[in-house]
Amino acid sequence: MRNFTTVADIGDLKKAVEEAMAVKADRFAYQHLGRNKTLMMIFFNSSLRTRLSTQKAAMNLGMNTIVLDVNQGAWKLETERGVIMDGDKPEHLLEAIPVMGCYCDVIGVRSFARFESKADDYNELILNQFIKYSGRPVFSMEAATRHPLQSFADLITIEEYKTKERPKVVLTWAPHPKALPQAVPNSFAEWMRAADVEFVIANPEGYDLAPEFVGDTKVYHDQDEALRGADFVYAKNWSAYADPNYGKVLSTDRSWTVTAEKMALTDNAYFMHCLPVRRNMIVSDDVIESPRSLVIPEAANREISAEVVLKRILESL
């Protein structure tokens, strides 16, 4: 595997989960792969889990890591070609990317949707420039439209906790005060559709995700109806996708908050969220603190998903 940006890059999901379990059972078994190899992690946006878990995964594999927060100490980067650079940005991404590539063997990039242009976001303008110009394998640490390391960790977690052959997994929108990207729900949908689960989505009117991510998944605009019989409830906020409201907050309706009453509609479901989460907006304190909450095991599996991805990239060098 050279680049990792979507579910398609990982191939057979059953094999990927088996490999994840093997890595989890002996996470230092592949140290030879990363010897004298350097991972560079580039952050255009904040992170707690991705930064720490990916760095830990690289260390497990014997790699060296360099982390750059583009917005803290680096030159401000122009991203658009053809502009006369007489403003506040002293460097262009088109020089910065190949320079970064000189100092490492593998590059991870976090670059969220900017909501300035839907076309730029959905064409993954920044991530694709890294793939094109860095000369290195590139993996997504959450780009404009997907967060595959998160979805892979979510799948591993579901496989670990499921008690039915084909569990019902509900992705539900929940309220949040600020506009958030669609990357996490898009990606989760993409992975769940490729996995062997019964997958449905619940969101208010106006919040349907992009058709290429929804596919033929059943979408409910009534959250209670979607939650009935659920084995896993995956909550996430996202901003509107459809024009003319792309990137906008249309509702902060707290009747969509995942509470104990909502969880009572399910088949004693587990609660999942990628974190960071705003309590009592997305989920009530009692649900996230309950024994059915998987938010910490999910975060722990980020180390595993990152290690499988890095291992496969290193094997292909």
Ligand code: AN0
């Ligand atoms: C980001 C998002 O919703 O995409 C990152 C989640 C992993 N969340 C926030 O910005 C709060």
Ligand code: CP
């Ligand atoms: N879930 C996740 O990616 O968290 P961070 O934004 O803290 O990396």
